[in-house]
Amino acid sequence: MTDPVRLLIVDDHPVVRDGLRGMFAGDPGFEVVGEAADGAEALTMAARHHPDVVLMDLRMPGMDGVTAIGRLVAADSPAKVLVLTTYDTDADVLPAIEAGATGYLLKDAPRDELVRAVRAAARGESVLAPSVAGRLMGRLRTPRQPAEEPLSQRELEVLTLVARGSSNREAAARLFISEATVKTHLLHVYAKLGVNDRAAAVAVAYDRGLLTPGGR
Structure with missing residues (x-):
């Protein structure tokens, strides 16, 4: 059986x-x-x-x-x-x-x-x-359209941590920057990706190949 x-x-x-x-x-x-x-x-x-x-x-x-x-x-x-x-x-x-x-x-x-x-x-x-x-x-x-403005290295680092479940405070501690700086980077990410929140930013980043499972 x-x-x-x-x-x-x-x-x-x-x-x-x-x-x-x-x-x-x-x-x-x-x-x-x-x-x-x-x-x-x-x-x-x-x-x-x-x-x-x-x-x-x-x-x-x-x-x-x-x-x-x-x-x-x-x-x-x-x-x-x-x-x-x-x-x-x-x-x-x-x-x-x-x-x-x-x-x-x-x-x-x-x-x-x-x-x-x-x-x-x-x-x-x-x-x-x-x-x-x-x-x-x-x-x-349908071929993917590239992002109009590329994310900076620091913005990608912040977005990667967010995708892994880190809070703004945790991301700041990992990157040795202030929580306010993390928020600023995220605002820039939202603007470049054309989204309004963290979840949408992560989803679009995966869709465009900016993030990949297990890494970036």
């Missing part, structure tokens, strides 16, 4: 986690080994329970899903990450896939489709929601 797929559920909404746990707990082909409410907790739980598949939300307080995916890959975790989220914009899809996600589904996916996707992810197969596959194909056909 084949061993059940060991599953870690990561979502900041308890109701969603409860629903997913109930869905998979009733199937002998799966074993829910843990739950996490954010990316940092997901990393801890993955190291402790060694899941085969991590069912990962993206937009969560604290460490987001993309950062957690990148860190799992950097740590050589054998777990496959299947993104399960509400969002299918370029700013969500592309960074998640580039960070190392095996698949990407939306939360309105039918139960049978989700079950098949988790099994496929456990085998290392990529599963993409139709709208996500369409976006990726469209991006492959």
Whole structure:
């Protein structure tokens, strides 16, 4: 008899986690080994329970899903990450896939489709929601436009730390500069990338190739 797929559920909404746990707990082909409410907790739980598949939300307080995916890959975790989220914009899809996600589904996916996707992810197969596959194909056909104004070395250093989950204060300490200087650098980054906040800056930077999982 084949061993059940060991599953870690990561979502900041308890109701969603409860629903997913109930869905998979009733199937002998799966074993829910843990739950996490954010990316940092997901990393801890993955190291402790060694899941085969991590069912990962993206937009969560604290460490987001993309950062957690990148860190799992950097740590050589054998777990496959299947993104399960509400969002299918370029700013969500592309960074998640580039960070190392095996698949990407939306939360309105039918139960049978989700079950098949988790099994496929456990085998290392990529599963993409139709709208996500369409976006990726469209991006492959459309050459990326370079940034109008390049980021400075210091701005890239600040953005790299932000992408890894550092606060302004932590980034300042790492770079031996003031917190006010970090904020100034971020404002310049926002202006150059045409965004208004940290999350969007990181997403656009991944999209343009300014940042890469595990480095810059």
